[in-house]
Amino acid sequence: MNDTSIISELNKQTFSRNDIFKVAVSLEQQFSQTDIRNLLEKLLASDLIVRVGRNQYQKKSEIGFSEYQPHYSKKAKEIKDIISEQFPLIDFRVWELTLLNEFVNHQIAHNKIFVEVENDGTDFIYQTISEKYQNEVLLKPTSDEVYRYGKDDGIIIQRLVSESPRGRNDKYEITLEKLIVDMFASKLMSSFLTRGDYPAAIEDMFSKYYIDQVKLFRYAKRRNKADEIRDFLKQKTSVKIHSEEMQ
DSSP states (O other): OOHHHHHHHOOSSSBOHHHHHHHHHHHOTTOOGGGHHHHHHHHHHTTSEEEEETTEEEEHHHHOOBOOOOOOOHHHHHHHHHHHHHOTTSOEEEEEGGGGGGTOSSOOOSOEEEEEEOGGGHHHHHHHHHHHSTTOEEESOOHHHHHHHOOTTEEEEEEOOTTOOOOSSSTTBOOHHHHHHHHHHOHHHHTTSOGGGHHHHHHHHHHHBOOOHHHHHHHHHHTTOHHHHHHHHHHHOOOOOSOTTOO
8 A cells, every 4th residue: 555645635634543544445445453553653654644632643744844853062962972872771861951042032041951861870870971071060959059059061960750752863862842841840940941931932842843742741741740731831822732632
């Protein structure tokens, strides 16, 4: 079965798993319910469709959004490379405050580089990074400790929350789904931001880039922020929540 033939027959702007199944059956009568999972995975992997909500998909060609690609500083890239090369089995994410300057009105002048590491690896990573960047690394600091001892481009090592979204092309990169949730869930992160910037910043993220709402709300639920973020999007932004089933 030709994948592009399926896409051309999907006439709805947003379509479901069942819509895809009906088109597949019309093109190939032997197609069955047991085949739909593999077909969905294939269409998603080939970027012909994207998931926009629970059991809701759209054609990638009609989305009009690009994939978010964080533009790291040289130092942040070096840190990411050091960890991935020396500790290939440890799960981690790297991001920095200045990534948010693309979206916020109040520009962040004093950068901080965050390295979030699965719990068993934080001490190893701290020791390794401290050897190269002496007196620049803080391990699991409080907001007060960051303000007291943190330096420009200083490195903050924290615990990585389980089920944190992974980058699509590089699993260690930050995603917008994670950034948005952490704006509400991380006390340390929110201490660097102006709450009044949130509505416009989040609308800008959604208008520029493709954001997987299923992934976002799954992580928000893990951080006990799903209801707060859903209410915020409804009341403070024009962002459309694609599925009210994401409870």
